[in-house]
Amino acid sequence: MVDRVLPARLEALVSLVPPAGIVADIGTGDALVPVALIRRGKARRVIACDKSAAALDVCRRKLEQYELSADERRSIELREGDGLSPLKSGETQVAIIAGMGGLTITSILARGPLDVADTYVLGPMSHQKDLRLFLQAGGFTLVDEAMIRQGSKFYEFEVVVPPASDGAVAQPAAGQMRARFPLMLEGEIGALLWKRRDPVLKEYLVHREGKLRALEERLERTSRAAEIGRIRKELLKLLSKWDARWNGQGSTGG
Ligand SMILES: C[S@@+](CC[C@H](N)C(=O)[O-])C[C@H]1O[C@@H](n2cnc3c(N)ncnc32)[C@H](O)[C@@H]1O
Missing domain, CATH: 3.40.50.150 (Vaccinia Virus protein VP39)
Structure with missing residues (x-):
């Protein structure tokens, strides 16, 4: 089958x-x-x-x-x-x-x-x-x-x-x-997944942040590294909001 x-x-x-x-x-x-x-x-x-x-x-x-x-x-x-x-x-x-x-x-x-x-x-x-x-x-x-x-x-x-x-x-x-x-973080992540607090999305945010951190370090002080750093910091902010929302303390991140 x-x-x-x-x-x-x-x-x-x-x-x-x-x-x-x-x-x-x-x-x-x-x-x-x-x-x-x-x-x-x-x-x-x-x-x-x-x-x-x-x-x-x-x-x-x-x-x-x-x-x-x-x-x-x-x-x-x-x-x-x-x-x-x-x-x-x-x-x-x-x-x-x-x-x-x-x-x-x-x-x-x-x-x-x-x-x-x-x-x-x-x-x-x-x-x-x-x-x-x-x-x-x-x-x-x-x-x-x-x-x-x-x-x-x-x-x-x-x-x-x-x-x-x-x-x-x-x-x-x-x-x-x-x-x-609706777009989240300029299309980086799915807005409905965020709204539903999809557990796989949280794993993805952690994974993506790690990948971006490694890339940022490799590119050092180039303008591309600065752009990656900006997105990475936004991802970190979303992760902290996620935990606040989970505990019923925060508002939406969208
Ligand atoms: C990796 S297979 C995907 C099979 C299945 N849809 C899946 O999700 O596993 C990609 C298939 O898309 C076909 N494909 C790629 N571009 C296409 C297009 N523009 N129109 C129709 N078929 C296309 C390829 O010939 C190939 O058979």
Whole structure:
């Protein structure tokens, strides 16, 4: 059974997908996510897309090995193409874009068309801050966030709703954008994770502060070291607020 071997990162991703009729999985790789969605009844049909014909060939072979019933196999359709281009307007309720860098996800969303799905579940492997800044500037609404730790690696996920009509409607004002997609520490950390006092976020703050301290020491007195030092001090302030909030003594950090 595929579900038993689902890695923790993909388990977290699948759990964030709202129950939907049709889900698209962009950059599906070996189709573990589509299979889990169908087997768990979270989707009636999954359109598994990948820009690589070779990846889709591997995916086809994997699907044979997963011992799917005829109905389950029919529920997963493979499509080749770049980003969202294999999908039609209004074709799905949810599109997942995960397991690639934040800049690749940004580029896929920027090229659209965004009206192929109502909701996007994103799982960037890097450049999380760049992705957050793009999502806020693009008028997306942040619906949910999650973070997990696997060994020394932290994985972040965002569930977002795109702006109406794929940009045909005038961009919202800056204040509205901030309300729809709040940023913490210039996008360094997830605002909803902070609001919920997510315990993994606290581990991440401690970990990130340590990493930044090491980098700051290595760069010594350069302007980059000063910038890193500024962010690191902000992280330390958040950590002290976290403990104050936990004890019911402080106000919000946001
Ligand atoms: C590491 S796999 C990720 C598999 C799975 N989504 C996950 O989260 O583990 C990345 C996949 O994304 C595909 N990919 C990268 N850029 C893409 C794009 N612009 N459009 C569609 N697929 C893309 C690659 O071909 C590859 O199969």
